[in-house]
Amino acid sequence: MKMTADKENTEEKILEAAKEVFLEKGNDGTRMQEIADKAGINKSLLHYYYRSKEKLFAAVFKYAFSQFAPRIFSAFKDDEDFFALIRNFISVYIDIVSKNPFIPLFIINEINKKNTVFTNVIKMSGINPQVFKDRIQKEINNGKIKSIDPNQLIINTIGMCIFPVIGRPLIQVILFEDNKAEYDKFLESRKTEVADFIINSIKI
């Protein structure tokens, strides 16, 4: 039906525009007018489809979190060689965050603000780091890697992947004289450099 097609089309256009603006500017920095302009529609339609700014933001947050956090643990294949698993995970993960540079900072910021509101979203997201922790512990028990607190290893890994992306504007100026191309090369090389760094540290 045309009506339904239009409806979904407009609703989709709004959500796409809202993603762009909210992800870049956060909840406080976002104006409904800017979303409407980007979607090419009237401002009133935002309320027609999403009632309020808060509900539209919630839709964007839900998308961002579903898009991002589960993928943290998605590249995980349990039967793989552990070092190959690390190499694969880091390569995929750095690739994702490099292509979606606003999402990690957006999530961190909004969770820092409305902690109570989104704690539930996190808990119901199905994120379960236990498979990771168990696998690390298994490798330690089997004498394949040095003893280390699995939580420490996990945070080390994710920190090294995310920090150069969310801190890019600062780091690019201080360490790379604001050379964008050089920084892109730097990020690309980290797909293997970070894995080497970790494996060097934990191998026996």
Added chain:
Amino acid sequence: MKMTADKENTEEKILEAAKEVFLEKGNDGTRMQEIADKAGINKSLLHYYYRSKEKLFAAVFKYAFSQFAPRIFSAFKDDEDFFALIRNFISVYIDIVSKNPFIPLFIINEINKKNTVFTNVIKMSGINPQVFKDRIQKEINNGKIKSIDPNQLIINTIGMCIFPVIGRPLIQVILFEDNKAEYDKFLESRKTEVADFIINSIKI
């Protein structure tokens, strides 16, 4: 003189209140009224002393950046043993960011937004990572550590120090069942864990 004393006292109270609010909520999320309430003075006085919100924000940003970034390289002593230097730097650095958890995220966010405005602040801050790069290269040349791109090592180090602080609300829920005391212990133990992790990776 009493007048001067009052002036500086009020001006100082305003700046202190502004730091609290701006650092936690960012520029967009901050209301002048909230700063005035926290300082215990009238809203008009904010403009009397700082003319505009933008100028007050600039004062806070300047403070935050001066407080934070230079300390990145302050714990550096050139004559020290390299591994001792790493241990000392990481311990001091994690301690600083743990006690000022809002500053790193504040700086990253605001630089992400007004990139052109604050690029100058960065450049004129006197930050010079070259001493770090040179020292790392020297250790490589002397055969004390494995070959590694100094930039990679620097970002690995800072990333592992900062990420668990700025991502705390998220990580604490996912990995520590929102147990604050456990997370505090986790952060404290990282002062040595991160150094061990790095040294294990680069030692020959």
Added chain:
DNA sequence: GTCTATAAATTGATAGAC
């Protein structure tokens, strides 16, 4: 479904009394 017009509330900033 989509638009125009406008309400209602917020907020940065200024004028002027004391």
Added chain:
DNA sequence: GTCTATCAATTTATAGAC
């Protein structure tokens, strides 16, 4: 220096025509 009163602009949200 500090306060009250108020302006002017912005912004979310709604009412109503088409």
